[in-house]
Amino acid sequence: MNKVILFNPRSARAKHRIPNSILQVGASIQGKYEYVFVDGNLEKDPWVKISNYLKSGEFKFFGSTVMPGPQLSQAIPYSKKIRELFPDVITIWGGYFAANQYRSVLQSDFVDFVINGPGDEAFPQLLDALTNNQSYESIQNLIYKKSGNIIKTRQAPLLDQDTLPQFPYERLNSFYPVRNYLGKTFLGKRTASYHSSFGCPFTCSFCAVVPIYNARWKGKSAQLIYNDIKYLKDVHGADAVEFHDNNFFVNEKRTVEFSKLIKNENIAWWGEGRIDTIDKYSDESLAIMREAGCRMIFLGAETSNDDLLKKMDKGGTQSTEQMKQFAARLKKFDIIPEYSFVLGFPAETPEKVMAQIDQDIRYIKEIKSINPNTEIIIYVYSPVPTEGSEMYEQVKKSGFSFPERLEDWLNPEWQNFDLRKNPLTPWLTPRMINKILGFETVLNAQYPTVSDFKLTGLQRNVMRTISGIRYRLNFFDFPYELKALQKYWLHYRQPEIEGFLME
Ligand code: B12
Ligand code: SF4
Numbered sequence: 001m002n003k004v005i006l007f008n009p010r011s012a013r014a015k016h017r018i019p020n021s022i023l024q025v026g027a028s029i030q031g032k033y034e035y036v037f038v039d040g041n042l043e044k045d046p047w048v049k050i051s052n053y054l055k056s057g058e059f060k061f062f063g064s065t066v067m068p069g070p071q072l073s074q075a076i077p078y079s080k081k082i083r084e085l086f087p088d089v090i091t092i093w094g095g096y097f098a099a100n101q102y103r104s105v106l107q108s109d110f111v112d113f114v115i116n117g118p119g120d121e122a123f124p125q126l127l128d129a130l131t132n133n134q135s136y137e138s139i140q141n142l143i144y145k146k147s148g149n150i151i152k153t154r155q156a157p158l159l160d161q162d163t164l165p166q167f168p169y170e171r172l173n174s175f176y177p178v179r180n181y182l183g184k185t186f187l188g189k190r191t192a193s194y195h196s197s198f199g200c201p202f203t204c205s206f207c208a209v210v211p212i213y214n215a216r217w218k219g220k221s222a223q224l225i226y227n228d229i230k231y232l233k234d235v236h237g238a239d240a241v242e243f244h245d246n247n248f249f250v251n252e253k254r255t256v257e258f259s260k261l262i263k264n265e266n267i268a269w270w271g272e273g274r275i276d277t278i279d280k281y282s283d284e285s286l287a288i289m290r291e292a293g294c295r296m297i298f299l300g301a302e303t304s305n306d307d308l309l310k311k312m313d314k315g316g317t318q319s320t321e322q323m324k325q326f327a328a329r330l331k332k333f334d335i336i337p338e339y340s341f342v343l344g345f346p347a348e349t350p351e352k353v354m355a356q357i358d359q360d361i362r363y364i365k366e367i368k369s370i371n372p373n374t375e376i377i378i379y380v381y382s383p384v385p386t387e388g389s390e391m392y393e394q395v396k397k398s399g400f401s402f403p404e405r406l407e408d409w410l411n412p413e414w415q416n417f418d419l420r421k422n423p424l425t426p427w428l429t430p431r432m433i434n435k436i437l438g439f440e441t442v443l444n445a446q447y448p449t450v451s452d453f454k455l456t457g458l459q460r461n462v463m464r465t466i467s468g469i470r471y472r473l474n475f476f477d478f479p480y481e482l483k484a485l486q487k488y489w490l491h492y493r494q495p496e497i498e499g500f501l502m503e
Contacts (some may be wrong), residue, residue: 001057001058001060001299002033002034002060002061002104002127002131003033003034003035003036003053003058003059003060003061003073003125004029004033004034004035004036004059004060004061004062004063005035005036005038005050005053005054005059005061005062005063006022006025006035006036006037006038006064006065007022007038007040007050007062007063007064007065007074007075008021008022008037008038008039008040008041008064008074008106009046009065009066009070009071009073009074009075009078010038010040010041010046010070010071010073010074011040011041011067011069012041012070013113014183015183015185016039016041016042016180016181016183016196016392016482017041017181017183017193017244018178018181018192018193018243018323019037019039019041019065019172019173019181020167020193020194020195020244021065021094021095022039022063022065023037023167023168023169023172024120024164024167024195024224025063025065025094025117025119025123026167026168026171026172027120027165027166027167027168028119028121028123028124028164028165029119029123029124029127030165030168030171030403032124032127033061033127034126035196036053036175037171037175038050038053038173038175039175039176040071040074042176044182046074046078047074047078047081050062050078050082051081051085052091054082054085054086054236056355059089060088060089060090060130060131061089061090061091061092061127061130062079062089062090062092063091063092063093063094063123064078064079064091064092064093064094064095065093065094065095066093066094066095066096066097066098066105067095067096067097067102068096068097068100068208068409068418069415069419070415070416071095072097072410072415072418073410073415075093076108076406076407076409076410079091079093079106079108079111080108080110080111082110083109083110090112090113091110091111091112091113092111092112092113092114092115092126092129093105093111093113093114093115094114094115094119095125096208096209097210098111098114098115098120099114099115099116099117099143099211099212099376099386100208100384100385101402101409102116102143102150102152103150103404103405104338104402104404104405104408104409105405105406106143106145106150107404107405107406108146108405108406108407109428111406112144113126113136113142113143113144114142114143114144114403115141115142115143116141116142116143116152116153116155116212117141117155117156117212117213118141118156118158118159118198119141120159120164120368121140121141121156121159122139122140122141122142122156125139126139126142133444136167137151137153138153139153139400140153140154140155140156141153141155141156144162155214156219156226157216158198158199158213158216159218159296160218161196161197161198161218161219161220161221161224162220162221164226167228168439169231169232169235174238178235178236179236179237181193182232182236182237182238184449184453185240185242186295186450186451186452186453187240187242187268187269187270187295187296188233188238188239188240188267188268189239189240190236190237190238190239190240191239191240191241191242192229192232192236192238192240192241192242193241193242193244194225194228194229194232194241194242194243194244195218195243195244195245196219196220196225196245196248197218197219197220197246197248197249197250198213198217198219198244198245198246199212199213199215199216199217199218199246200213200215200217200246200390201215201216201247201248201250202215202247202274202313202314202316203215203313203389204302204313204314205311205312205313205386205389205390205391205392206299206302206312206342206345206381206383206384206386206391207386208384209246209385210386210389211384211385211386211387213246217243217247217250219245219250219251219254222223222254222255222258222261223257223261225258226258226261226262227440229241229262229265229267230265233265233267238267239266239267239268239499240268240269240270240293241267241268241269241270242269242270242271243269243270243271243272243312243362244272245271246271246272246318247272247273247274247277248271248272248273249271249272249273249274249277249278249297250273250277252280252281252282252285255285255289256285256288256289257283258292259285259288259289259291259292259294260288260292262292263291263292263293264292265293266293267293268293268295269292269293269294269295270294270295270296270297270298271294271297271298272297272298272299273297273298273299274299274300274316274318275299275300275301275318275322275323275326275362276314276317276318276322277316278297278299278326278499279322279325279326280327280365283333283344286329286330286333286335289333289335290333290334290335290337294335295335295336296333296335296336296337296338296375296450297330297335297336297337297338298338298340298377299337299338299339299340300340301323301328301339301340301341301367302340302341302342303320303341303342303343303345303356303360303361304320304359304362304364305320305356305359305360306319306320308345308356311390311391312391313389313390313391320363323339323367324366324367324370327339327367327369327370327371327374328371330371330399331370331371331373336373336374336375336450337373337374337375338374338375338376339364339367339374339375339376339377340375340376340377340378340379341360341376341378341379342379342380342381343356343357343360343378343379343380343381343436344357344380344381344423344425344428344432344433344436345381345391346381346391346394346395346398346425346427347427350427350429351459353427353428353432354435357432357435357436359475361435361439361474364376364378364439364443365471368443368447372447373450375451376444376447377447378436378439378440378443380423380428380433380436380437381423381425381428382417382418382423382425382442383395383400383423383425383496385402388402395425398425398426398427399426400424400425400426409493415424434477434478435476435477438476438477438478438479439476441476441482441483441486442467442470442471442476442479442482443471443472444486445463445464445466445479445482445485445486446463446464446467446471447464447465448460448463448464457488461484462485463482463485466480466481466482466485467479470482
């Protein structure tokens, strides 16, 4: 009767990652509560599975992880239907969307609780309290509604990650073979995803990690990471790893220790980090990392404007000059820098917004000329509710606001907002958005991404030739010929975070 459904709503059509969020939540109740996994990525119709479980009358809790974007298309309607058809079931959401947009989530009346950040202690404690009819008000990392008011409990300190229970890979395997999650990427034939740390020590004002982790970071030890990856290799056949941490490279000592441990395992790997942090690494450390299989690093370059970098509270020492030098430095070590830029930040006047976009485009071209292997990821700025930051205050002043009703997030405009392709922000005109997206298309034709391992040399050359004039003359309007070529002939995938597109 007290069983739990752990649901990972569909986030991708292909390239399904190990659902680490529900795996870790499962670990937190392993041996205490009976639970099942439902992975929306691998089920043709997850609702059939969920409703069959609920019809059995054995399940009391429905837990869903929810990121912004496509996951909402299942999380919202399913939670709503559960409330209508199975009103006794308690619905609990966790994950970045739930924690950052908790107001609209709880106003919906079909989500009962939000876990605010890590659920490793909060989730089992909440289940215990609800099962035993006890008070849950003192449980940390919890958001709920009481007499119409939203109550947010204190945030718990981050736990020592090495004390957390082992991920229940075997249990997952009994629902969905782990091997099915190990996809082909440019890193390897069977790429696993792994999460080795929580939070981030920085406070960038545009970043969704900040409201949840408030400049805190805790990582697993190098030895533990190695043990887990060795297990994924030996038992499930993984030959590459993507580290999904917000900031894998915070601690040079940990990175080097891990590199030394993994060196002889023939595993290629990728992670996300900061330019100013990794630029402090010694040459020796960078060389060991490469030798140990580090092929590419995702790095937030953000903008070509030093004042803006400061305003974003990057919190470190990153500068546009350093970004150029670092692209050159990584070239020497044969590690591909994957620079992510955010274009379209607010400014006092439309002319200033456009001038900044033009400057960013020039700067990105300069980075490409310094190190042509640099992968460029372009996002259009989409605000996150980083209350109190100067940037978010400016955003609110411009008239931007988030939807109040949870269902409104399902509107196509808000889905595009989540995908950071059409931000709905008042200061960006269609002309500006077209320029950013047009430049992205031309740039990706001129420098086809290494992550699209299916492209042949001939196809790359054709794209380069056709886009050459546009690239040189900065003519980015309506690149329909490139779009058509990429879509119908090449099935080309633009570079994306994690080195491949979220299809
Ligand atoms: C893997 C990943 C994906 C995968 C899908 C993951 C999946 N679930 O299937 C893919 C690549 C598809 C993806 C896509 C997108 N992602 Co994504 N993704 C991540 C990433 C890198 C890791 C998530 C993860 O597995 N974490 C590991 C687990 C263990 O941690 P966790 O989820 O935080 O879980 C803990 C708690 O949050 C909580 N919890 C979480 N869920 C639940 C559920 C219950 C019931 C409970 C009790 C607790 C709980 O307890 C867990 C254990 O302590 C995060 C960044 C990050 N480092 O977390 C971004 C992140 C979540 N993604 C983000 C975004 C924006 C997207 C996109 C919308 C846009 C984009 N272009 O990137 C797309 C959407 C496209 C799509 N098709 O869905 C943002 C969210 C920002 C925001 N505004 O909130 C993040 C934070 C990255 C970032 N820093 O910007 N993503
Ligand atoms: S360094 Fe990256 S993860 Fe950390 S706060 Fe800044 S953008 Fe977010």
